[in-house]
Amino acid sequence: xxxxxxxxxxxxxxxxxxxxxxxxxxxxxxxxxxxxxxxxxxxxxxxxxxxxxxxxxxxxxxxxxxxxxxxxxxxxxxxxxxxxxxxxxxxxxxxxxxxxxxxxxxxxxxxxxxxxxxxxxxxxxxxxxxxxxxxxxxxxxxxxxxxxxxxxxxxxxxxxxxxxxxxxxxxxxxxxxxxxxxxxxxxxxxxxxxxxxxxxxxxxxxxxxxxxxxxxxxxxxxxxxxxxxxxxxxxxxxxxxxxxxxxxxxxxxxxxxxxxxxxxxxxxxxxxxxxxxxxxxxxxxxxxxxxxxxxxxxxxxxxxxxxxxxxxxxxxxxxxxxxxxxxxxxxxxxxxxxxxxxxxxxxxxxxxxxxxxxxxxxxxxxxxxxxxxxxxxxxxxxxxxxxxxxxxxxxxxxxxxxxxxxxxxxxxxxxxxxxxxxxxxxxxxxxxxxxxxxxxxxxxxxxxxxxxxxxxxxxxxxxxxxxxxxxxxxxxxxxxxxxxxxxxxxxxxxxxxxxxxxxxxxxxxxxxx
Amino acid sequence: xxxxxxxxxxxxxxxxxxxxxxxxxxxxxxxxxxxxxxxxxxxxxxxxxxxxxxxxxxxxxxxxxxxxxxxxxxxxxxxxxxxxxxxxxxxxxxxxxxxxxxxxxxxxxxxxxxxxxxxxxxxxxxxxxxxxxxxxxxxxxxxxxxxxxxxxxxxxxxxxxxxxxxxxxxxxx
Numbered sequence: 001x002x003x004x005x006x007x008x009x010x011x012x013x014x015x016x017x018x019x020x021x022x023x024x025x026x027x028x029x030x031x032x033x034x035x036x037x038x039x040x041x042x043x044x045x046x047x048x049x050x051x052x053x054x055x056x057x058x059x060x061x062x063x064x065x066x067x068x069x070x071x072x073x074x075x076x077x078x079x080x081x082x083x084x085x086x087x088x089x090x091x092x093x094x095x096x097x098x099x100x101x102x103x104x105x106x107x108x109x110x111x112x113x114x115x116x117x118x119x120x121x122x123x124x125x126x127x128x129x130x131x132x133x134x135x136x137x138x139x140x141x142x143x144x145x146x147x148x149x150x151x152x153x154x155x156x157x158x159x160x161x162x163x164x165x166x167x168x169x170x171x172x173x174x175x176x177x178x179x180x181x182x183x184x185x186x187x188x189x190x191x192x193x194x195x196x197x198x199x200x201x202x203x204x205x206x207x208x209x210x211x212x213x214x215x216x217x218x219x220x221x222x223x224x225x226x227x228x229x230x231x232x233x234x235x236x237x238x239x240x241x242x243x244x245x246x247x248x249x250x251x252x253x254x255x256x257x258x259x260x261x262x263x264x265x266x267x268x269x270x271x272x273x274x275x276x277x278x279x280x281x282x283x284x285x286x287x288x289x290x291x292x293x294x295x296x297x298x299x300x301x302x303x304x305x306x307x308x309x310x311x312x313x314x315x316x317x318x319x320x321x322x323x324x325x326x327x328x329x330x331x332x333x334x335x336x337x338x339x340x341x342x343x344x345x346x347x348x349x350x351x352x353x354x355x356x357x358x359x360x361x362x363x364x365x366x367x368x369x370x371x372x373x374x375x376x377x378x379x380x381x382x383x384x385x386x387x388x389x390x391x392x393x394x395x396x397x398x399x400x401x402x403x404x405x406x407x408x409x410x411x412x413x414x415x416x417x418x419x420x421x422x423x424x425x426x427x428x429x430x431x432x433x434x435x436x437x438x439x440x441x442x443x444x445x446x447x448x449x450x451x452x453x454x455x456x457x458x459x460x461x462x463x464x465x466x467x468x469x470x471x472x473x474x475x476x477x478x479x480x481x482x483x484x485x486x487x488x489x490x491x492x493x494x495x496x497x498x499x500x501x502x503x504x505x506x507x508x509x510x511x512x513x
Numbered sequence: 514x515x516x517x518x519x520x521x522x523x524x525x526x527x528x529x530x531x532x533x534x535x536x537x538x539x540x541x542x543x544x545x546x547x548x549x550x551x552x553x554x555x556x557x558x559x560x561x562x563x564x565x566x567x568x569x570x571x572x573x574x575x576x577x578x579x580x581x582x583x584x585x586x587x588x589x590x591x592x593x594x595x596x597x598x599x600x601x602x603x604x605x606x607x608x609x610x611x612x613x614x615x616x617x618x619x620x621x622x623x624x625x626x627x628x629x630x631x632x633x634x635x636x637x638x639x640x641x642x643x644x645x646x647x648x649x650x651x652x653x654x655x656x657x658x659x660x661x662x663x664x665x666x667x668x669x670x671x672x673x674x675x676x677x678x679x680x681x682x683x684x685x686x
Contacts (some may be wrong), residue, residue, distance in 0.1 A: 121611035121648060128647050135647060139611050163616050166595035168563045171613055192612045193567045194541045198650030212642050218571025218667070262577065275519055281581035282529055288578065299574065301666060334522060341515040509569045512610075 003064050004033040010073075016067030016383035017447055024073045024082045027060065031088045034069075040364045040377075041089035042068065043150035043458045045276045046099040048130045049074070052443065056080035056105050061458050061475070067383050070447050070460060076104060084110040091364035091480040094511075102129040102198070117191040117512065119144040128199050151177035151185050159494065163192045166482035167498070174497070175490045181493040186486045193512040201472035206232050206306045206437060209415075209469050213459060214301060216474045217510030222248075222255040223452025224459065224474055225304040226512075230385070230448030231461035231472075232306050236440050241432040244308035245387045248264075248426045251300045251309075253417040256453040258287055258299070259411040262446070263505050264332075267407055268339070270499040271348040279335055283328050283479070292323050308434030318425045325418045336411050349404035353488040353500030356401055365484045367455015367477040371502050372409045373401035379451035390427075391420060401488075403503040413453075439467055454478065454507065476510030530585035558590040559681055562600040562624065566617045566656075567649060568607030572634040572667040576604070577669040591677065597623040602680055604673075605657075608636040608643045609650040621657040629660040629680040633673060638662040 001010040001018050008030055012018035022030065031041065043061040043189045050056070056075040062070055073082060084107045096107040097116035104127040106112075113122070120142035122128060151158075156179055156182055163171035173189035201209055213228035214221040226248050233240055261284040268276020288298040295303055295311040313321070339345055346451040355365060360373035370377060379385070380393040396412030398405035445462040455477030464470035485504050492500060579586055580593070594600045597620045609617055618684055621630070632653040635641040640651035653659050663676035 119612040133647070137647070141649070163613065163621050164564055164597075168565075168573055168580075168593065170565050170568070170570055170573065171616065192616070193565070193569075193607065193610050194612050194648050195567055195608060195610050195643045196646040199646060199648070201645060208642075213667075215569040215571065215642055219574060221571070263546070263575075266577075277521070278582045279522065279526065282526070283576070284581065285578060285581050285583045298669065299571065301571070334518075338515055338518045338522065341518060343515065366661070393524075499670040507570060512612075 001069070002067050002068075003039075003066070004036060006033060008061050008069070010069055010071070012228070013070065013447060015385055017234075017449060018067060018069040018070065019447075020071045022071055022073060023076070024058070024394075027058070027071060027073045028083045028085070030062070030069075030071060031060070031085050034064055035088050037065055037320050038361075039064045041085065041092055042456060043460075043479070044085065044092050044095040044099065045460070045472070045473040045475070046103040046105040046129070047462075047471045047473075051131055056103065057498065058082045058099070058105060059473070060085070060458065061460070063377065067177045068447070068458070080105040081108045083108055085109055086112070089364055090362065091483065093191075094483065095479055101127075103127050104130065105347070108339075111481070114147060117194050119146075119191060119194075124207060128196060131201075135376070146189055148175050148187055148189070149185070154208045155179045155477065156184065161266065167440050170510050172416060176494060178494060182493065183489050183494060184498075185491055186489040186497075188486060190482065190508060191512050193509045195509075195513070197513045198471075198473060201469045204469045205467070206463070209461070209472060210305055211302055213472070213474055214304070215513065217476055217478075217507040218299065219259055219507065220255070220452045220454060220457065220476065220510065221299055221301055222251045222304060223450045223457045224476070225302075226252060227448030227450040227457045227459040228461065228472070228474065229304055229306050231446040231459045232437070232463065234446030234448070235444040235461060235463050236437045236446075238272055238307055238435055238437050240308055241435055242387075242429045243314060243431040244433050246307045246424055246428040247311070247313065247433070248304055249387050249391070250421060250428070251295075251303060252450065253420050253424070254287070254291060254300065257414055257421070258284055258291075259453040261287065261328075261332075262504065264335075264407065266502050267349070267403070267499070268345065270502050271345050273342065274343055276335065276345075279331075283331055286324065287328065294321060302411060305434065307437050308432070310434070312433055313428075322422055323468070325421050329415060329418045332411070332414055339401065339407070346404070348496070348499060349407060350402060352403045353492060353498050353503060354400070354402045355484055355488045357399060358485065359487060363484045363487065364480045366480050368409050368413065368453070369406055369481050369484070370455065371396060372405035374399045377456075379449055383449070385449065387424075391423065393420065403499055406503040409490055441465060443470070452477070454505070455481070474513070476507050476513040477501045478506040478508075481506050482511060528548045529582050530588065558592055559602060559677065560592050560594045560600040560602050561602045561677070562594055562597045562620070563604045563606070564597070564617055564620050564651065566605050566607040566613045566637075567610030568634065568636065572606040572637075574607075575667045575670050575673060576633075579673055584670055584674070586674070591674075593642075598625065600624060601628060602677060603628065604633055604677075605630060605653045606633045606637055608640050609653060609656045611648055611650060614650055614656055617656055630657060631676050631680050632659045632662045633668060633676065635664055635666040638664050641666070
């Protein structure tokens with residue numbers, strides 16, 4: 001596969017998914033070539049491969065003009081280190097720091113070497129994702145003592161917020177440096193929900209892995225479970241039945257609609273239009289109840305399983321879902337008119353929390369927030385996995401990069417997802433729901449790539465010779481988008497933070513792992 | 514213009530909170546019971562503070578849903594408050610991550626007596642799929658005393674209301 005002038009010797013691993021191994025120097029050169037052609041770093045993680053006689057390993061997934069490229073470099077056992085990638089792709093910063101916390105693999109020359117996922121539960125000298133990590137060791141109970149970056153000068157003061165917030169939100173800490181109400185700097189401190197998810201995957205059987213993958217971030221259950229299943233199906237050479245693939249796409253669009261409806265309601269709520277909250281959450285509740293009735297779970301948990309799906313839809317169910325989709329669309333269009341006409345709401349939405357297109361490109365802003373800042377990427381559009389290759393998704397984009405733009409993208413995506421749902425309902429082929437996974441007797445690996453409601457989900461999986469999971473890395477787009485929220489907050493006033501934060505609606509659990 | 518459209522929409526929507534035609538009948542009687550029980554115990558209100566101690570955010574989806582118009586918790590006197598200092602009930606989700614252990618204990622200590630703790634969701638009740646590890650303390654009762662455990666992944670809003678009822682009823686006993 002060529003990127004720029006050079007052929008990087010990558011082999012196809014799946015549709016639009018490429019795989020290669022290279023020296024760390026070449027990895028750096030590849031990163032530059034990807035940057036030059038306008039691509040992005042999507043994910044960066046490490047692994048302890050000493051039990052496979054392969055030392056430590058650093059992995060990166062790049063978005064390129066030919067699809068997603070998963071490349072790995074083997075690192076020495078004694079001094080596992082690789083060249084810093086954050087000076088090329090700033091979004092690598094926190095991923096590199098997390099990789100050190102979990103594996104002791106260092107990014108050489110990195111500007112920021114502060115800890116990230118490690119607070120005080122384990123010591124700086126022990127690394128939980130190493131295979132020889134002593135799981136029985138008592139927790140360290142150290143103080144976090146995280147060195148925040150201080151802003152100094154006349155009249156500057158700090159507001160620390162969290163980890164326990166005033167609303168029903170996940171835990172995280174936000175440190176505002178302000179003059180008056182104006183924000184000079186926002187610094188995030190995340191990792192509070194770190195649950196050792198990646199360690200938990202180790203040794204699990206493939207079905208249990210799907211359940212855990214779905215609980216990396218509950219609001220993206222379907223997207224992450226699908227990406228995980230795609231990875232293990234690629235690894236084991238499983239051919240998923242057509243009908244199962246169409247049902248997965250149906251579930252994914254149902255999840256997208258549910259989340260967008262919820263966010264549109266909360267965006268109204270955050271500008272004191274509780275009417276908007278009540279209306280959108282009424283629609284959302286109707287939507288969830290129909291999911292529960294048709295598929296047995298309000299959020300479709302555990303309905304995607306390795307090899308296929310664990311729920312079907314009959315003709316009567318299709319009619320129910322189709323009718324509800326029509327009604328929801330009609331009502332959302334009415335509510336859109338009200339949001340458009342409401343002067344107070346427009347005043348708060350417009351020009352608030354701006355991330356301009358060039359900044360979004362530099363920082364790797366992705367998913368729906370990226371599309372609201374003219375980053376025209378949607379894996380369903382450019383690199384469609386089945387059945388999206390037969391669906392022709394219409395991508396929604398905006399250029400302003402403010403709260404209003406992110407709301408507009410959500411409205412457009414609700415309409416498009418409802419259209420897709422109706423199309424899937426009429427075109428879904430008959431057939432089996434699940435194909436058995438072949439038992440493998442050698443180490444094998446695969447990667448899954450799914451455009452979730454928040455952005456692109458990547459899951460890389462390696463299965464050991466015993467048929468159990470050896471290493472799974474689930475990547476949530478919140479990794480890239482959290483740092484960009486800090487930028488979007490600059491120059492805004494503190495009371496607009498809940499609104500701006502909600503307009504991104506990023507996952508804590510998805511990045512804390 | 515917006516005001517006119519809002520009023521029009523409000524009248525067309527009507528009230529969805531009371532006997533919702535598509536709702537399960539058993540669910541509705543439960544809502545009525547909850548209403549009386551809670552009023553009986555607290556007179557006017559139960560204030561709740563939610564603490565996410567490390568959840569996957571699945572349970573939070575249902576807490577949000579509980580605040581929607583179908584459930585009318587405000588009408589029942591159930592209210593989510595912004596600080597643990599202002600509440601009767603702590604609603605805790607997640608396995609307790611070690612990184613949240615101190616924050617959860619502090620939130621518990623900050624809640625005035627008498628107080629009740631409702632552990633919401635499979636992880637909160639048992640540690641769930643995450644269990645106990647270098648990163649998690651497991652179930653909530655490993656860290657603070659728990660009065661009621663509401664299982665489910667995630668529990669439905671109705672199950673959650675039933676749990677809140679169970680917590681405040683224990684005051685009578």
